[in-house]
Amino acid sequence: MTDAGFILGSYAITFGSILIFTWRTIRSGRNLSDGMSDEEKPWL
Amino acid sequence: MTLDPPSTVSTTSRRGTATAATRAVGVLTIVMIGWLGVFGLLLSPADRDQGDAVRIMYVHVPSVWLAYLAFIVTALASAVHLFGKSHSMQADRVAGASAEIGVVFMAVTLVTGMLWGRITWGVYWQWDARLTTTALLFISYIGYLAVRGLEGSRSQRARRSAIVGLLAVLEVPLVHWSVKLWRSLHQEATVLGTDLDVSLDGLMLFSLFVGVVAFTLLFLWLLLHRSRVLTMIDLSAETGLDAALAQRRAEGGVTA
């Protein structure tokens, strides 16, 4: 594969960004939900 | 500084923002992203002129698709907030969550596009119509997120950002058709062009399709979780205020 660094790099950046963003979302969701009862969560 | 958690927290509190539906979408997303990696990097062929650089397309195009989708959802939710009778705060939160997701994937689009440009054009960046309008779109939505955080009451902020959300989305068609409007170095749209004659090899098209499906599912998953997080931020801001007031009253010797 020519330019493998660029190609694999672009996949790494894409999937890495997805992982970081997903992880942050899950984490903030957990932290915030800790102080709340289920009655306060409209999605449940 | 930290307030003690309210004593009313019930023992049935479930952690996080997941539901059965989001878990199902999440599992599907992971599977599709796995397939995207397999098709994009292994199964799809190299391009005659671009060589393996064409593989970057399978993450670049779905990223920009997701960003467009996110900004359109922001605009729709903004319209629901602004023109709906109830001025729904939930709509405002969906708009905000969607814009956050869109900005992340716009950044991914720009970076992967630059890497692709370096290989095929020989330069990372060109001030050409498509690239310039894309950069402006990215910057505009950072501005939108900044507007959301500006000073003001909750309803003021929601109203302001809804107006910005409706204006900023006008850039999306401008970016998409910039290659037709102005002479540009960037190639014209291959799949979402005006004619339905798709000039793309079968397996290449399929890889792109896998990417678009994977990223659409990812958007759905992120939007559900992100807007739930924003709901809790709003709730804790309200209850935080109530708790602070209660505390002051207690200190002042007043029983509420």
Place this chain on the structure above:
Amino acid sequence: MSTPDLTPRPEQSPKRQRRRIMPAVVLALVVVAGGVVITQALSTAVDYYCNVDEVGERSGCDTGRRLRIQGTVGEGTVVAATGATLFDIRFNGASMKVEYAGEPGGIFKECLPVVVHGVFDESSGMFLGDRVEVKHSEDYVAVNDDRLEEAEADSAACDSSA
């Protein structure tokens, strides 16, 4: 002691203020960045973008100024000279000789559409390029397609623009 003290607390207000100032700072930066992007785009796009057949024909595409010329690199015309690359670019039946100082980057090769930045040299009749960009077409063709078919398509692509 009967009225509750509802004045803001000193230790809480600086944090709240910082949180509200940040978006305003970001917004100011966004406006500045937007201005920079627009001016950059406008100042670097001043060279008229012309197709080969429009040079000297279309208004703005005069030979006395810096131009960006789009055309397809002619088949068999690429010659590597010392410190320069010579090739023809063709578009819609018209052809132009290009002398590019250096070796073009990217995926430059025969039969691909390119954009050459430079000035027209009246004495030699050559377009002196100082920048070549490969304009990729919106066609994607798998490399492992039938070789014969590929060669035919390749020459056909060259013929149509020559």
